[in-house]
Amino acid sequence: LDHSTLPFLPMPHRILVVPVDGSHWVNMELLLRELHARGHSLTVLRSAKSWYIPQNSSIYTSINGHMLEDESDKNFYNELLQRIMKHRKLPSFIRSFRQQFEITSMLRMGHQICCRAAAKMFDDPVFMKKLQDAKYDLMLTDPGLPIGLLLGSYLQLxxxxxxxxxxxxxxxxxxAPSPVSYVPVSGTELEDQMDFLERTKNLLHYLYSAFxxxxxxxxxxxxxLQRHFPPGADLLSIQQSADVWLVRADFVFEFPRPTMPNVFYIGGFQCRKAQALPAELEAFMQSSGEHGVVVMSLGTIISALPRDMMEAIAAAFAQLPQKVVWKFLGQRPSSLGNNTLLVDWLPQTDLLGHPKTRAFxxxxxxxxxxEAIYYGVPVLGLPLLFDQFDNLVRLKARGAARVVEAxxxxxxxxxxxxxxxxNNPSYQDNMQRLSRLHRDRPVSPMGTAIFWIEYVIRNKGAAHLRAVAYDLPWYTYHSLDVVALLMVLSGALLWASVSVCSLLCCRRFRKKTKVE
Amino acid sequence: LDHSTLPFLPMPHRILVVPVDGSHWVNMELLLRELHARGHSLTVLRSAKSWYIPQNSSIYTSINGHMLEDESDKNFYNELLQRIMKHRKLPSFIRSFRQQFEITSMLRMGHQICCRAAAKMFDDPVFMKKLQDAKYDLMLTDPGLPIGLLLGSYLQLxxxxxxxxxxxxxxxxxxAPSPVSYVPVSGTELEDQMDFLERTKNLLHYLYSAFxxxxxxxxxxxxxLQRHFPPGADLLSIQQSADVWLVRADFVFEFPRPTMPNVFYIGGFQCRKAQALPAELEAFMQSSGEHGVVVMSLGTIISALPRDMMEAIAAAFAQLPQKVVWKFLGQRPSSLGNNTLLVDWLPQTDLLGHPKTRAFxxxxxxxxxxEAIYYGVPVLGLPLLFDQFDNLVRLKARGAARVVEAxxxxxxxxxxxxxxxxNNPSYQDNMQRLSRLHRDRPVSPMGTAIFWIEYVIRNKGAAHLRAVAYDLPWYTYHSLDVVALLMVLSGALLWASVSVCSLLCCRRFRKKTKVE
Structure with missing residues (x-):
């Protein structure tokens, strides 16, 4: 079932959107396209120095605000990659911690920039008044960076x-409750089945992430928060006040774990039927014959790999009977074979959905x-940064990927x-099984996203789906106060009974001695 | 979206159904009706002495097996009611425990009967061979009594x-993880917001239910289990091996709490558009004029209330301007008013869906x-047994019900x-808000039930939605082994540093004294 069958809302609504730039924007934009088609009026808050978010669009109005991109640039990620690649040679138990420290320093810097950017807006009464007067019906945001949720909470949307x-x-x-015995903490590269040492590592990572x-x-x-929010507000509780979480995950891929009633899964919501390729590319695909094509892309934020790695990959490709389409930026490798086509941009979903494509x-x-899951294309993973290591661990655990360390x-x-x-059909078989399971759901991921966004609009929130757990202090949440009381009470009871017993024994003993 | 829009499976499938008798059968039968309409072949295992499940049906084939009903009769519940009503006068903190003890003795007896019944089937090789040879594709069961899940597990369905x-x-x-700080244990009559004493009560109830x-x-x-299952099997782990849980709940009614990826909510799946009433009843409804009608029914298992209670209720009804339809078994109360119609059966959903109905x-x-939520009819609750107290606590917490103690x-x-x-419109307003929210979901509860049943059939299970949590021993699940290791290590570290320090201090001190 598709969102196209959902009834339209009686009137269009005003949605304020605060996206995260980079690859996160790629699929947020597809969601906005659908919301626009359903008649909603969209306003996107972006940085004047945005990397990908255009100022002018036929589907939204944009406002220039202050964002992370004001003070940082994408080049930063290439430098981070250099440092991460050094750590990859460490033993796996230490490596993930070393990497996490690297991420921490990035997080500290990123959040400081974010906070400065947010402060510029919050301290600008004219800007804030404009947002308030616009009377939006909803804040739709990617909380990967917290500017959107701070604004949404402040505007009480x-x-x-x-x-x-x-x-x-x-x-x-x-x-959601996340027992560290089987829910791997992000960055650990662990599966849901862990041995003792792995569980120890996971717990340590959990403690570190709490820190x-x-x-x-x-x-x-x-x-x-002190200047603009009610006393006691902190970032975590503002995050927990969201009405609905649309999580870009699917348990075909993710390890099963506890979830909450206001969480809905939209992993792969950007996937759609493959469109025809440009004529030239289609001709190249067809020229591959029975061997088919390998597609290679390393995403949006890393623009160039080290030169020797490029050469090694190009030399490997040259030895294949398959043809290769490679999204490539930088200087052309000298070892490049005739079978390899370098492009500076590729229509990734349409290529993955092409019948000639054999591997990604x-x-x-x-x-x-x-996208690979949706089209059932097995993956050779070359993880570089962030969640990419964890993601590939999941796909590998399902027998649908192999991983090579950069x-x-x-x-x-x-x-x-x-x-x-x-050449080993098990990868393709497994991937196509995942693809079947991923597509086998009562409502498509995009339909789920649209439905719950409009649900929150028409019901003015979804408070009845939000657990009271979030309002409890941690010792209450874990019932530590009650356990303490019960331990004191049973201690007192034990003491009292021992006292009474010993008193009785004593008397009896005395009596006995008297009698004797 | 309705299940009627779901595509049909390519071929019909054989489903073995083990229901629970009584009110549980009422809605299981509606589900079977839909499955039959979709072409599945259904076999229902029932007791030859079943209370409600007919042997002959146009929608299923029945097999007579051994069930709880073989050795118990419905009258038992009337006796239980007498005992429970005595406990209701106790202070609320003690009452729930006293009631739970009553339930425990019933549980012990019930499970002993169930186990004897199951053993009769497991020990009958001809019967079991027949089930095995039938090669069912699915076990659909209500695990309220465990005969179905024992059979399903044994037959590896x-x-x-x-x-x-x-x-x-x-x-x-x-x-699912169920923190007792905000997830009330059944039987406690607590809400999700609890004070310290209530949380203590909840924890004690939790410990008792674990016991x-x-x-x-x-x-x-x-x-x-020892005789017929692999070593180490226990009832709890067999329950946890289910592929999909269709839970008869909805968070419009239930307090929000953690859930799992293989749990789907079908609360109210039996509700459907109200049908026309029989002519005589319709005429009675219309005769109520602007005041409307009160509908009263106390369900299927309690056949008669104490005589004085009946009289008191009848006398109260007689003073209303409304008309009353009362599902009534037993001797006609002497205080009965002209406005009250006694019937020995009533079309409950159609009555609740009637525009003249004002209260239930x-x-x-x-x-x-x-059904009351579906049709938006406010409730006056008269809880008698089991989950009825807890259910009404939930509806009362939402301002849609009042409760009178029997x-x-x-x-x-x-x-x-x-x-x-x-007369107070807030009850109706709140109930109609719940009704709107309850109906506002992408797939109807019945559609959800049908979809996931067929999902499990076509994918031969849903192992990828089942968390590994269930396979962990409790101390591993709670990471107690890892915590113990970390505590020993940090203790050792502390001891070592203290030792080294004191050694250094000592030496220094000695040196000093030497010098002096």
């Missing part, structure tokens, strides 16, 4: 999150992997893994 | 539960309350509460 990751970790940790939340992220915003060489970003990549190991993906 | 309560408690406690599970229910089946006097069974019912307090429901 019903809030819907389009979310994958939040702050230091996976969005679920913020709102990050309370010692680094929350304090970054405390000044701003990918960095493991969420968007690309859901830090130790050679022509030989890359070629061996790619040939395995291409 | 994919399993779908149609469930409200399980064993000693709410079904969620078996499969019930491990000391009373699990052992009842240990012999049977109900015992608070799950079916009736979801044990202290008088004409005056019953009339006051009923007039309040009829």
């Amino acid at each position: 019903p809030m819907v999150f389009n979310v994958r990751w939040i702050n230091s970790g996976e969005s679920h940790f913020t709102m 990050e939340q309370y010692a680094i992220i929350n304090p970054a915003y405390s000044d701003l 060489v990918a960095h493991g970003g969420t968007n690309g992997l859901y 830090s130790s990549l050679t022509t030989e190991n890359f070629l061996e893994a790619l040939k395995d993906i291409l | 994919p399993m779908v539960f149609n469930v409200r309560w399980i064993n000693s408690g709410e079904s969620h406690f078996t499969m 019930e599970q491990y000391a009373i229910i699990n052992p009842a089946y240990s012999d049977l 006097v109900a015992h608070g069974g799950t079916n009736g309350l979801y 044990s202290s019912l008088t004409t005056e307090n019953f009339l006051e509460a009923l007039k309040d429901i009829l």
Whole structure:
């Protein structure tokens, strides 16, 4: 069932959208396209220096606000990649911690910039008045960066999150019980089945991410919150006040874990029927014959890999009977074969949906992997940053991917893994099973997203789906006060009974001695 | 969206159904009707002495097996009611425990009968061979009594539960994290917002229900499991092996709480557009004029209330300007007014859906309350047994019901509460808001049920939605082993540093003294 069958709302509504730039924008825009088609009026808050979000659009009005992009640039990610690649050679137990420290320093900086940007808006009464007077019906935001949720909370708008990751970790940790015995913390590269050592690692990561939340992220915003919010407000509780979480996940891919009634899963919502390719590209695809085509793309934020790695990959591709389409920026590798087409942009979903496509060489970003799942194309993963390592662990655990480490990549190991993906039918079989399961749901992911966004608008929130858990202090949530009382009471009871017993024994003993 | 829009499965499938008799059968039958209409072949396992489940049906084939009803009769519930009503006069903190003890003795007896019944089937190789040879595609069962799930597990069938309560408690406690700080244990009559004393009560109830599970229910089946199942099998882990849980709940009614990816909510799935009433009843409804009608029904298992209570209720009804339709068994009350129609059966959903209906006097069974929510009719609750107290606490918390205690019912307090429901518009407003929210979902509850049943059939299970949590021992689940290790390590570290420090200090001190 598709969202096209949903009844339209009686009147269009005004939605304020605060997206996250970069790859997050790619699928937020598709969602906005659908909302626009359903007659809603959309306003997008962006940075004047935005990387991807156009100022002029036929589907939304934009407002220039202050965002992360004001003070940072994409080049930053290339530098981060250099540092991460060094850590990849460490033993796996230490590596994930070392990487996390790297992320922490990035988080600290990022949140400081975010907070400065937010403060510029909050401290500008004219700007805030304009937002207030616009009387929006909904805040739709990606809480990966918190500017949208701060504004939404301040303007007292019903809030819907389009979310994958939040702050230091996976969005679920913020709102659903997440036993660390089988829910891997993000960044650990662990599966849901863990041995003792892995569970120890997971718990340590969990403690560290709690430290990050309370010692680094929350304090970054405390000044701003003190000045503009009611006393006691903190970033975590504002996140937990969202009406509905649209999580870009699907349990075909994600390990099953507890969830909450106001969480809905829209993983792969950007996927749609593949469109025809440009004529030239189509001709190239057809020229591959029975061998088919390998598609390679490393996403949007990393513009160039180290030169020697490019050469090794190009040399491996040259040895394949398949043809290759490679989204490539930078200097043309000298080892490039005739079978490889370099392009600076590619229609990724249409290529993955093409019947000639046999494998997808990918960095493991969420968007690309859901597209691979949707079209049933097995993946050779080359993870570089952030959640890409964790994402590929999941796909590998399902027998639908292999992973090559960028830090130790050679022509030989890359070629061996790619040939395995291409020639061993189990990868394709597993991926097509995932694809069938992913598509087998009563409402499409996009339909789910549209339905719950409009649900929150027409019911002016969804308070009845929000657990009271979020309003409890941690010791109450874990019933520690009650347990303490019960322990004191049973201690007292034990003491009293021992006292009475010993008193009785004593008397009896005395009596006995008297008698004797 | 309705299940009528779901595509049909390519071929009909064989479903083995093990229902629970009584009110649970009422809505299971409606589900079977839909499954039959979609072409599935249904086999229902029932007791030859079944209370409600007919042997001959146009929608299913029946097999006579051994069930609870073989050795117990419905009269038992009337006796239980007498005992429960005595406890209702106790202070509320103690009352729920006293009631739970009553339930425990009933549970012990019930599970012993169930186990004997199951053993008769498991020990009959001809019967079991017949079930095995039938090669069913699915076990659809209500796990309120465990015969179906034992058979399903033994026959290694994919399993779908149609469930409200399980064993000693709410079904969620078996499969989802349930922090006792805000998830009330069944039988406590608590809300999700609790003060310290209530949280203490809730924790004690939780401990008691764990005791019930491990000391009373699990052992009842240990012999049977030892003889027919692999070593180590216990009832709880067999319950947790279900592929999909269709829970008869909706968060419009239920307090929001953690849930799991293989749980889907079908509360109110039996509700449908009201049909025309029989002519005579319709004429009675119309004769009520502007005042409308009060509908009263106390469900299926309690056949008669104490005589004085009946008289008090009849006398209260007689003083109303409304007309009353009362599902009544027993001797006609002498105080009965002209406005009251006694019937021995009533078309409950059609009456609740009638525009003249103003209020519903109900015992608070799950079916009736979801029908009241569906049609937006406010409720005067007269809870008698089991979950009825808890159910009405939920509806009362939403301002859509009042509750009168059967044990202290008088004409005056019953009339006051009923007039309040009829004359104070807030009850109707709140109920209609619940009704709007309940109906506002992308797929109807019945559509959800049908979809996930067929999902499990076509995918031969839903293992990828089942968390690994269920396979972990409790100390691993709670990471107690890892915490113990970390505490030992940090203790050792502390000891080592203290030792080194004191050693250094000592030396320094000695040196000093030497020098001196």
